[in-house]
Amino acid sequence: MKTLDFRExxxxxxxxxLLGFIGVFVLAGLGAAYYMEHNGHWVTGMSNQIIxxxxxxxxxxxxxxxxxxxxVASISSVFSKSAYKPLARLSGLLAIALLVGGLAVLVLDLxxxxxxxxxxxxxxxxxxxxxxxxxxxxxxAVVGVYIWMMMEQKMNRFTRLAGFxxxxxxxxxxxxxxxxxxxxxxxxAYDAALLAPMFIIMSFSFGLAFFILVLMALYNWSDRPxxxxxxxxxxxxxxxxxxxxxxxxxxxxxxNLYITERHGVERFLLMDGGIYTQLFWIVQIGLGSLxxxxxxxHPSTGKSRGWIGIxxxxxxxxxxxxxxxxxxxxxxxxxxLFPGKEVSSSFFDGxxxxxxxxxxEIILGFSGIAVALAATVVGVRVLRFLPVxxxxxxxxxxxxADKEAAA
Amino acid sequence: MSSESNIDLYRRxxxxxxxxxxxxxAVVPGVMLHEIAHAKPTGDAVSSDVRWGxxxxxxxxxxxxxxxxxxxxxxxGLTGFDRPATDAQWIRKVKLKDKQTGHTQTLPLLCQHxxxxxxxxxxxxxxxxxxxxxxxxxxxxxxxxxxxxxxACPYKxxxxxxxxxxxxxxxxxxxxxxxxSCTFCVHRVDDGRTPAxxxxxxxxxxxxxxxxxxxxxxxxISTQLKQHNTRQIRADLALNxxxxxxxx
Amino acid sequence: MQxxxxxxxxxxxxxxxxxxxxxDDLLPYIPEAQGRFSEAQGCVEETQDMRVNHxxxxxxxxxxxxxxxxxxxxxxxxxxxxxxVSDAPDAPRVSSEKHFCNSCHTYAAVSVDxxxxxxxxxxxxxxxxxxxxxTALSQRIKPAGEADTxxxxxxxxxxxxxxx
Numbered sequence: 001m002k003t004l005d006f007r008e009x010x011x012x013x014x015x016x017x018l019l020g021f022i023g024v025f026v027l028a029g030l031g032a033a034y035y036m037e038h039n040g041h042w043v044t045g046m047s048n049q050i051i052x053x054x055x056x057x058x059x060x061x062x063x064x065x066x067x068x069x070x071x072v073a074s075i076s077s078v079f080s081k082s083a084y085k086p087l088a089r090l091s092g093l094l095a096i097a098l099l100v101g102g103l104a105v106l107v108l109d110l111x112x113x114x115x116x117x118x119x120x121x122x123x124x125x126x127x128x129x130x131x132x133x134x135x136x137x138x139x140x141a142v143v144g145v146y147i148w149m150m151m152e153q154k155m156n157r158f159t160r161l162a163g164f165x166x167x168x169x170x171x172x173x174x175x176x177x178x179x180x181x182x183x184x185x186x187x188x189a190y191d192a193a194l195l196a197p198m199f200i201i202m203s204f205s206f207g208l209a210f211f212i213l214v215l216m217a218l219y220n221w222s223d224r225p226x227x228x229x230x231x232x233x234x235x236x237x238x239x240x241x242x243x244x245x246x247x248x249x250x251x252x253x254x255x256n257l258y259i260t261e262r263h264g265v266e267r268f269l270l271m272d273g274g275i276y277t278q279l280f281w282i283v284q285i286g287l288g289s290l291x292x293x294x295x296x297x298h299p300s301t302g303k304s305r306g307w308i309g310i311x312x313x314x315x316x317x318x319x320x321x322x323x324x325x326x327x328x329x330x331x332x333x334x335x336x337l338f339p340g341k342e343v344s345s346s347f348f349d350g351x352x353x354x355x356x357x358x359x360x361e362i363i364l365g366f367s368g369i370a371v372a373l374a375a376t377v378v379g380v381r382v383l384r385f386l387p388v389x390x391x392x393x394x395x396x397x398x399x400x401a402d403k404e405a406a407a
Numbered sequence: 408m409s410s411e412s413n414i415d416l417y418r419r420x421x422x423x424x425x426x427x428x429x430x431x432x433a434v435v436p437g438v439m440l441h442e443i444a445h446a447k448p449t450g451d452a453v454s455s456d457v458r459w460g461x462x463x464x465x466x467x468x469x470x471x472x473x474x475x476x477x478x479x480x481x482x483x484g485l486t487g488f489d490r491p492a493t494d495a496q497w498i499r500k501v502k503l504k505d506k507q508t509g510h511t512q513t514l515p516l517l518c519q520h521x522x523x524x525x526x527x528x529x530x531x532x533x534x535x536x537x538x539x540x541x542x543x544x545x546x547x548x549x550x551x552x553x554x555x556x557x558x559a560c561p562y563k564x565x566x567x568x569x570x571x572x573x574x575x576x577x578x579x580x581x582x583x584x585x586x587x588s589c590t591f592c593v594h595r596v597d598d599g600r601t602p603a604x605x606x607x608x609x610x611x612x613x614x615x616x617x618x619x620x621x622x623x624x625x626x627x628i629s630t631q632l633k634q635h636n637t638r639q640i641r642a643d644l645a646l647n648x649x650x651x652x653x654x655x
Numbered sequence: 656m657q658x659x660x661x662x663x664x665x666x667x668x669x670x671x672x673x674x675x676x677x678x679d680d681l682l683p684y685i686p687e688a689q690g691r692f693s694e695a696q697g698c699v700e701e702t703q704d705m706r707v708n709h710x711x712x713x714x715x716x717x718x719x720x721x722x723x724x725x726x727x728x729x730x731x732x733x734x735x736x737x738x739x740v741s742d743a744p745d746a747p748r749v750s751s752e753k754h755f756c757n758s759c760h761t762y763a764a765v766s767v768d769x770x771x772x773x774x775x776x777x778x779x780x781x782x783x784x785x786x787x788x789x790t791a792l793s794q795r796i797k798p799a800g801e802a803d804t805x806x807x808x809x810x811x812x813x814x815x816x817x818x819x
Binding site: 048052116130185186346347349 | 476488490496500507525531550552569
């Protein structure tokens with residue numbers, strides 16, 4: 001294998017146009033956040049019943065994807081698969097970028113975003129949320145150090161250690177994110193230990209889908225070769241992760257279906273829930289899991305770059321739907337305070353809560369993705385994250401053997 | 408600055424807690440002779456000698472009556488904006504109908520002031536806290552409006568303020584972007600009086616609500632709790648709520 | 656081009672001569688309080704101490720009140736408002752520069768966060784804290800003469816952090 005050469009992408013008009021296009025979404029998000037904060041949250045679709053809405057769907061999705069985006073780097077450093085080594089730097093950058101995007105949305109949706117300093121200085125250590133704040137900021141530092149170890153030749157001997165630390169850190173981080181919901185005894189859709197590992201598996205899937213899309217886009221637009229050896233490995237891995245997520249979703253629902261007490265909420269999510277049921281079956285399972293699986297493993301579509309890109313995009317859309325069903329569907333179903341009784345009140349007890357995403361929330365959510373993409377684009381322009389070539393002869397450890405076999 | 412005042416706060420709390428416990432033990436025999444909630448001197452910190460609680464008798468709660476809700480709204484200036492989904496409600500009347508038997512009843516539902524409040528556990532900044540005397544409050548100075556406590560509350564007791572407010576009551580500060588819930592009328596309790604909802608219920612002679620010190624075996628609420636069978640809502644969560652119900 | 660510097664110099668000198676005459680208009684007008692704390696003292700602490708340290712008192716008191724139920728009337732924000740803000744219907748609200756707190760805070764360009772939640776003027780309700788001690792906090796003694804405006808001398812002391 002030849003030595004790798006990393007180089008920044010070129011600047012110039014196309015770069016600035018891309019950045020400008022992404023920047024429009026970022027600015028729109030800032031405007032939406034100002035509108036929400038200035039008028040108060042009554043201008044959004046969120047209420048005292050649906051407490052966390054579309055911004056949280058996007059924020060949690062991005063944070064989960066961020067942790068998973070580091071997977072490629074972890075495979076190279078922790079599990080010593082040299083084929084993934086050229087991709088490790090970009091993996092680290094994307095992880096930080098997605099996390100920043102998710103956190104931006106989360107902070108901008110706070111009731112008092114001006115009190116961010118309070119959030120960083122007053123801590124209740126029994127709160128998993130407080131731990132998450134420290135895990136998120138620490139993650140950026142740990143991955144930053146990891147990237148430095150990879151980039152600085154003198155520090156290369158520490159790459160393995162840094163990669164291992166980052167790997168452990170992100171497992172704890174994603175466990176924490178899943179536990180935000182898993183620790184809530186109050187709501188039937190959440191109170192489950194399974195949510196933490198499920199979020200970890202989801203992170204593998206969403207993070208890798210993002211990584212594939214960003215990799216393909218960057219290499220296409222900067223006219224750098226991206227060989228099949230790399231891409232096929234990644235897409236096969238994505239297929240494995242999609243299947244793993246399906247397994248966890250199945251276990252979650254089957255367990256709840258066995259528990260009589262949970263039949264109400266399961267019936268709501270899987271049958272009667274209107275938009276939530278449709279999102280679950282059509283978008284999350286169908287478009288987001290089964291269809292990409294078929295596309296990725298079918299002999300003809302599995303080799304086509306276009307279809308691989310579409311599959312990754314479908315995984316992302318399915319992931320957003322999954323978050324929507326978990327976060328908003330889980331809140332829409334009323335809590336059971338008086339088992340066996342029909343409950344009614346002036347505070348929406350006993351009824352399915354209604355929620356319509358409002359425009360400011362949707363704009364804010366998408367601006368999170370825009371922030372992540374902007375950070376990535378600027379990063380690869382400014383520093384040497386991208387290998388000059390990911391052609392097969394550069395990166396495939398089995399290349400010469402294949403060439404001989406083909407000949 | 409904030410960490411300094413926190414350290415001072417912990418020190419002061421420890422010292423005052425110890426001192427008050429000692430004083431409380433010495434004074435208790437005389438105190439026992441008093442009947443209703445006796446006011447603590449304003450300069451003293453609250454202590455865990457007292458645990459405030461409420462007993463609500465659903466059998467005495469009339470279906471059309473809204474006195475407690477109205478009193479709470481008046482007391483705290485909860486005017487609302489004609490937007491039921493986002494308007495704050497600290498106490499609400501809940502109507503129950505048994506799915507099997509058809510039996511109906513009503514009761515007021517408010518913050519249960521749990522001994523082990525999930526809302527306090529999950530608050531990232533510690534703004535949601537339990538006072539020494541058992542009253543669960545939101546310190547709105549450090550609330551960042553993340554609404555995690557609202558997700559965690561098993562009783563849906565908390566409300567988020569969705570709009571800019573004006574003309575707040577001086578004794579009930581509340582503002583946009585923070586979370587709030589029933590405070591057991593802490594400003595009244597510290598002054599030796601009872602919550603507005605209980606007062607309104609008694610004023611109309613419904614007498615469905617009793618407020619008092621759960622730690623005082625001779626208080627009216629303690630005697631009633633000992634005499635009659637009472638339940639906590641969602642007792643299986645083992646939160647040991649301060650609000651108990653008869654008739655459910 | 657060489658005249659630009661001269662013009663700038665001339666304008667600034669002109670502004671310098673006019674400024675002291677305008678000084679009194681630029682300083683904030685602080686409305687008069689409705690009472691006095693005692694014969695000896697206008698406010699609950701020395702006026703100069705309050706100017707410099709009122710934030711410390713407020714921050715300290717809020718923790719004590721919220722977390723421990725210590726409702727010390729001397730440092731209570733409600734009592735500050737009761738004394739310093741008029742409850743007349745046309746009295747300035749916190750959004751105006753003539754509100755007691757905002758008069759200095761607008762001048763100093765320090766935003767005041769309190770009134771997002773706290774009432775910015777006294778409200779007569781049946782439920783406000785009863786005074787348990789026989790003597791009310793403010794003896795409601797009307798001040799003898801002039802209003803306490805921020806004169807250039809006081810401002811000098813304030814800016815120098817209490818040192819004369």
